[in-house]
Amino acid sequence: MSKRLIPLFNRVLVQKIVAPSKTTAGILLPEKSSKLNSGKVVAVGPGLHGKDGKLLPVAVKEGDTVLLPEYGGTEVKLDNKEYFLYRDDDILGTLHD
Amino acid sequence: MSKRLIPLFNRVLVQKIVAPSKTTAGILLPEKSSKLNSGKVVAVGPGLHGKDGKLLPVAVKEGDTVLLPEYGGTEVKLDNKEYFLYRDDDILGTLHD
Amino acid sequence: MSKRLIPLFNRVLVQKIVAPSKTTAGILLPEKSSKLNSGKVVAVGPGLHGKDGKLLPVAVKEGDTVLLPEYGGTEVKLDNKEYFLYRDDDILGTLHD
Amino acid sequence: MSKRLIPLFNRVLVQKIVAPSKTTAGILLPEKSSKLNSGKVVAVGPGLHGKDGKLLPVAVKEGDTVLLPEYGGTEVKLDNKEYFLYRDDDILGTLHD
Amino acid sequence: MSKRLIPLFNRVLVQKIVAPSKTTAGILLPEKSSKLNSGKVVAVGPGLHGKDGKLLPVAVKEGDTVLLPEYGGTEVKLDNKEYFLYRDDDILGTLHD
Amino acid sequence: MSKRLIPLFNRVLVQKIVAPSKTTAGILLPEKSSKLNSGKVVAVGPGLHGKDGKLLPVAVKEGDTVLLPEYGGTEVKLDNKEYFLYRDDDILGTLHD
Amino acid sequence: MSKRLIPLFNRVLVQKIVAPSKTTAGILLPEKSSKLNSGKVVAVGPGLHGKDGKLLPVAVKEGDTVLLPEYGGTEVKLDNKEYFLYRDDDILGTLHD
Secondary structure, three states, rough: OOOOEEEEEEEEEEOOOOOOOOOOOOOOOOOOOOOEEEEEEEEEEEOOEEOOOEEEOOOOOOOOOOOOOOOOOOEEEEEEEEEEEEHHOOOOEEEEE | OOOOEOOOOEEEEEEEEOOEEEOOOOOEEEOOOOOOOOOEEEEEEEOEOOOOOOEEOOOOOOOEEEOOOOOOEEEEOOOOOOEEEEEEHHHEEEEEE | OOEEEEEOOOEEEEOOOOOOOOOOOOOOOOOOOOOOOOEEEEEEEEOOEEOOEEEOOOOOOOOOOOOOOOOOOOOEOOOOEEEEEEHHOOOOOOEEE | OOOOOOOOOOOOEEEEOOOEEEOOOOOOOOOOOOOOOOEEEEEEOOOOOOOOEEEOOOOOOOOOEEOOOOOOEEEEEEOOEEEEEEEEOOOOEEEEE | OOOOEEOOOOEEEEEEEEOEEOOOOOOEOOOOOOOOOEEEEEEEOOOOOOOOOEEEEOOOOOOOOOOOOOOOOOOEOOOEEEEEEEEEEHOOEEEEE | OOEEEEEEEEEEEEEOOOOOOOOOOOOOOOOOOOOOOEEEEEEEEEOOOOOOOOOEOOOOOOEEEEEOOOOOOOEEOOOOEEEEEEEEHHOOOOEEE | OOOEEEEEOOOEEEEOOOOOEOOOOOOOOOOOOOOEEOOOOEEOOOOOEEOOOEEEOOOOOOOOOOOOOOOOOOOEOOOEEEEEEEEHOOOOOOOOO
């Protein structure tokens, strides 16, 4: 039976986007060029209580494409798929086409 | 006489779930594959007072299945059973089938 | 003349419970098995002022049996009896039969 | 398809201004003289919630020319162009002709 | 002319109580037994402003007998008498007969 | 075209005052005597938001002569002139004749 | 022209009191006995904004005699006289005859 994880507090569950090493036309992409450390938001926590006691919701939402920091992130394996958990204030930004 | 522990502040008492090394059909599971560091919440503390003085209840409740961090947790032996105490903001998330 | 200590702020004075090394029937208990690091609360301080300025009373009360952390605690000798002072947020929980 | 990054929280996306090594009249500029570590603001995040819970918008806006600190900044490559992400309180000031 | 010190903020001026090495009947007391690190409060500061801006008076008052921590305290010589200054939240508790 | 810097947050732009090594009458001043580490305030930032969310303006203003700490300060070259950026709470005081 | 320093924030300008090494009757005082690390307050800053945003004035005033900590203090030379700058919460107390 598959497992679903609902993050706690301001954590965000992300599935990394592995950039294709070849273009659709099959041309090999240089190693470094297209590799943005990015991922798809799979689930978000409820957020954190701010200093005034009010709940600050997480800054991203399910389905967002996000730019991830070079380091950090907790690896989580669910049904043999690899995910990463980040605190929302470690995520750099949202990516848009 | 058995002992019951009520955690203080935002602590959570967890009994770890030890994943079966064989499937119900008896097939040996590869060592790493199914081992989520997870546990069942046995008892929770009242929570912590936020910056505005109001009590913030603990983010999980008795009976929840939770995903635990790789490190941390204070081992507690009660009636020869092994439990672990975590602060609620160290717990990564709740697991759902 | 015996001395009485009233702790300050959120400190808690505890007398450790030394678990019997033999059962009532005289059977030697294995070293590690029953040794919960626990104690009886003898006196508590008034508490600490929270961030909103209001006084947060200490989380345990006189007579409670408490589970103590492995480390910490300030040793205090009063009338040749040994006590330990803890800050209330270092105490793990209350023990109940 | 080109990618656009919207920074999170109080982050600012900057494209560095590389000072010309020659004057318009072609005279070679001494290495150190004109090199201000400056850049153009390309995108800003929504800001951070202050201690009173209200949102504090980022201190600079798109199009500003800013003086950057000597160190820090996270390198981000988008469509083969090089950008840098800073927290707004690390940016030293805005430059004006 | 003798000097009087009024401590600032939440500081407390204490004169240490040196326990008698002999009982009134002249019996030598074992070195460690009766030596509580205690003292008499000689003067207290006005207190500290809490997070809500209100003044939190010092937790002890002149004349109190207090239990002192093993370490810390700033030595102050006034008219050849030795005193110690402590912050009130370093003082462990008040002693009562 | 000359550049003008408007500092951000509670930063202050200062031009150091280099004390004359000779008196007006031409007498060589001993090295250490008159050398106050001081400067003229050239520009100030808007200030910082206090804990209550209100903007706390910078504690000095353009034209003030200020006493600078021995260390710290970020060097900034604008139109070949040397300035230093300080956070206002690092500046020791204002100097008056 | 003499210089006057007005400290910033909660800083206090102090001129140290050098205790006489002889009594008025000319008797040499033992080195350590009378040497309180004290000084006269020459000028004070406006104070600091507390957590509630209100200005907390400095805890001492011009003319006070203060007991200084053993370490700390920033040396400032004004018109060849030696002064020291302290933050008010580093000053131990006020001395009174």
